[in-house]
Amino acid sequence: MRIQILLVGLLFLIGASFALGHLTDEKLQNFQYNAELVTVAPIVDGYLDDPVWEEVLPGKLNQEIVNGSQWYESDDFTGSFKAVWRGGFLYVAIKIQDDHFSKYHSKPFREDQLVLHIDEYHFQRKADVNSYAIPVGVDVGPWKAPLTSIAWGSDGQSCEISFRLGDIAEKDNAIGFSIAYHDVDNGHLQNKIAWGPAGYIEQEEMLPDLVFSASINPNEQQKLIRWGQIKRLYK
Numbered sequence: 001m002r003i004q005i006l007l008v009g010l011l012f013l014i015g016a017s018f019a020l021g022h023l024t025d026e027k028l029q030n031f032q033y034n035a036e037l038v039t040v041a042p043i044v045d046g047y048l049d050d051p052v053w054e055e056v057l058p059g060k061l062n063q064e065i066v067n068g069s070q071w072y073e074s075d076d077f078t079g080s081f082k083a084v085w086r087g088g089f090l091y092v093a094i095k096i097q098d099d100h101f102s103k104y105h106s107k108p109f110r111e112d113q114l115v116l117h118i119d120e121y122h123f124q125r126k127a128d129v130n131s132y133a134i135p136v137g138v139d140v141g142p143w144k145a146p147l148t149s150i151a152w153g154s155d156g157q158s159c160e161i162s163f164r165l166g167d168i169a170e171k172d173n174a175i176g177f178s179i180a181y182h183d184v185d186n187g188h189l190q191n192k193i194a195w196g197p198a199g200y201i202e203q204e205e206m207l208p209d210l211v212f213s214a215s216i217n218p219n220e221q222q223k224l225i226r227w228g229q230i231k232r233l234y235k
């Protein structure tokens with residue numbers, strides 16, 4: 001009987017320390033976006049009409065990272081992203097809706113911003129060197145590597161971004177990745193809404209994973225090749 005109590009106590013202690021010490025890591029480990037390999041890269045023009053974007057699932061921006069609560073889609077803000085890879089490049093498409101677009105006027109805290117982290121060496125930590133503060137609707141580049149280009153649609157509600165990652169963009173490899181929207185309405189920062197696991201907050205230094213996956217089927221490849229050729233005729 002005493003042994004049983006001791007064993008139960010021991011198991012409880014192990015369980016508690018694991019849960020307390022690894023809670024966030026655990027959630028992050030189970031939280032990732034799979035970017036799919038595509039045969040023809042999307043055209044980085046800000047318009048998400050490339051067929052590749054129809055084939056892949058979105059990651060939703062539904063975590064408020066100032067207070068750590070779930071964000072529900074609303075007129076105030078709704079956003080999502082998709083990502084694919086091809087030939088050493090990662091392509092990210094972002095769709096946002098905002099009731100008040102506060103456009104770029106060189107005052108970072110008075111404008112809507114996308115804040116991305118891309119940790120290509122998978123240190124899994126946020127750092128200035130791997131973060132990008134991107135004003136909505138304009139390309140204020142040049143950007144530091146590995147970001148190579150950004151294009152916005154004319155309404156400022158969609159954009160495409162490419163990152164040159166070379167050998168890092170390889171099947172089953174993982175990088176640290178995060179994406180957040182800083183929503184300024186009527187001159188005031190209202191919310192920061194991110195793609196992240198439940199309970200994720202801004203102060204959390206760990207980044208979720210983006211994994212390079214490959215499971216394309218040949219029929220889709222045909223369609224994509226045609227689309228790439230057709231669209232280039234009009235460029």
Ligand SMILES: [Ca+2]
Binds near residue numbers: 047048049050160
């Ligand atoms: Ca496009």
Ligand SMILES: [Ca+2]
Binds near residue numbers: 076
């Ligand atoms: Ca808003």
Ligand SMILES: [Ca+2]
Binds near residue numbers: 098099101112183184
């Ligand atoms: Ca806004």
